[in-house]
Amino acid sequence: MSLQIFTIKVGINRCYIVKDEGTILIDAGSPNKIHIFQKAFKRLKMHPPEIRLIILSHGDFDHVGSVKDIKEITGAKIVIHEHDRHNLEQSRFNFPPGVTRWGRLSRAIMYPFLKNLITFPSTKADIVLNENDFSISKFGINGTIIYTPGHTEGSVSVLLETGEAFVGCLAHNNLPFRLQPGLPIYAKDINKLRESWDLIIKRGARMIYPAHGNPFSVDVMKNSLKN
Numbered sequence: 001m002s003l004q005i006f007t008i009k010v011g012i013n014r015c016y017i018v019k020d021e022g023t024i025l026i027d028a029g030s031p032n033k034i035h036i037f038q039k040a041f042k043r044l045k046m047h048p049p050e051i052r053l054i055i056l057s058h059g060d061f062d063h064v065g066s067v068k069d070i071k072e073i074t075g076a077k078i079v080i081h082e083h084d085r086h087n088l089e090q091s092r093f094n095f096p097p098g099v100t101r102w103g104r105l106s107r108a109i110m111y112p113f114l115k116n117l118i119t120f121p122s123t124k125a126d127i128v129l130n131e132n133d134f135s136i137s138k139f140g141i142n143g144t145i146i147y148t149p150g151h152t153e154g155s156v157s158v159l160l161e162t163g164e165a166f167v168g169c170l171a172h173n174n175l176p177f178r179l180q181p182g183l184p185i186y187a188k189d190i191n192k193l194r195e196s197w198d199l200i201i202k203r204g205a206r207m208i209y210p211a212h213g214n215p216f217s218v219d220v221m222k223n224s225l226k227n
Contacts, residue, residue, distance in 0.1 A: 003019070003119065004017075008040045009036075009174075010033050012174060012176070012212055013027065013029050013062055013211055014027075014211055015029055016038075017033075018051075018141055018166075019040075022140015023051050023052060023140065025051050025138065026158055027056060027058065027059065027063045028066045029062065029066045029121065030066065030068050032065070032120065033065065038073070039086055052076055052139050052140070053079060053136065053139045054071065054076045055136075055156070056079065056146060057155060057168025057211060058154055058156070059084030059152060059179060060094050060096070060169070061094065062095030062200075063169075065120040066120075067123055077126035078123060079126070079127040079129065079145065080154065080156075080158065081128070081156050082128050082129060083149070085154070085156030088122070089123065089124055089125065093114070094187070095188055096185065096186040097168075097188065098185060099190045102185055103184075125227065129145060129147065138214050143158055143160035144159050146203065149188075150190065150193020151187050151188065151192075151193060152188055153188060153189075155167070155169070157200060159205060163204055163205055163207060163216065164206070164207050165209065167200065167207050168181075169184050169186070169208055170196060171183065172183065173213025173214060173216060174213035179225055181208070181213065181224075182224045194225060198225070200221075201222060208220070
């Protein structure tokens with residue numbers, strides 16, 4: 001079977017189904033969005049149990065919010081890094097600091113509102129990552145989960161052998177974040193994030209799949225890091 005990548009739009013988020021010999025899901029959207037995933041599975045003529053692994057790029061509410069519901073209909077194992085595990089397992093709301101003028105302003109406006117509004121059910125992780133690479137070949141996908149901190153302390157990326165990189169919020173590429181692809185407007189540590197990009201590029205990424213916005217060439221990030 002040849003590699004297939006499907007996008008599931010969940011509001012301003014993008015979640016991805018990667019299918020080859022096996023099938024995985026990358027990120028789980030905001031809370032109470034299981035109906036969107038069910039419609040996507042139906043549209044793709046995919047039986048939910050085909051998904052064997054749910055990889056969470058990090059522990060923010062808009063990436064883990066519906067994972068418990070998805071796990072219930074798929075039976076898939078949930079993967080998250082140890083540094084973001086507490087967000088998932090203790091239902092902790094997290095919103096990284098702004099690192100641009102618009103990032104700081106928009107966070108100041110949205111944080112109090114979202115913190116009081118957003119809730120999601122706690123869920124246990126099945127696989128907890130550390131700083132080492134984690135191969136996903138035994139799940140039928142020729143690729144690796146690599147540790148790429150910066151947006152959060154526990155951010156990870158999925159890098160396929162064919163050069164596709166699913167980077168979560170290491171980049172933004174849609175409103176209300178950015179007008180064009182580039183570094184995110186929120187990050188816990190922007191210097192670590194830049195180092196993570198150096199690693200992703202060094203490891204052979206060619207096409208970037210962000211959690212917010214459409215895919216774009218890695219050349220965009222190479223240019224962004226020069227500034």
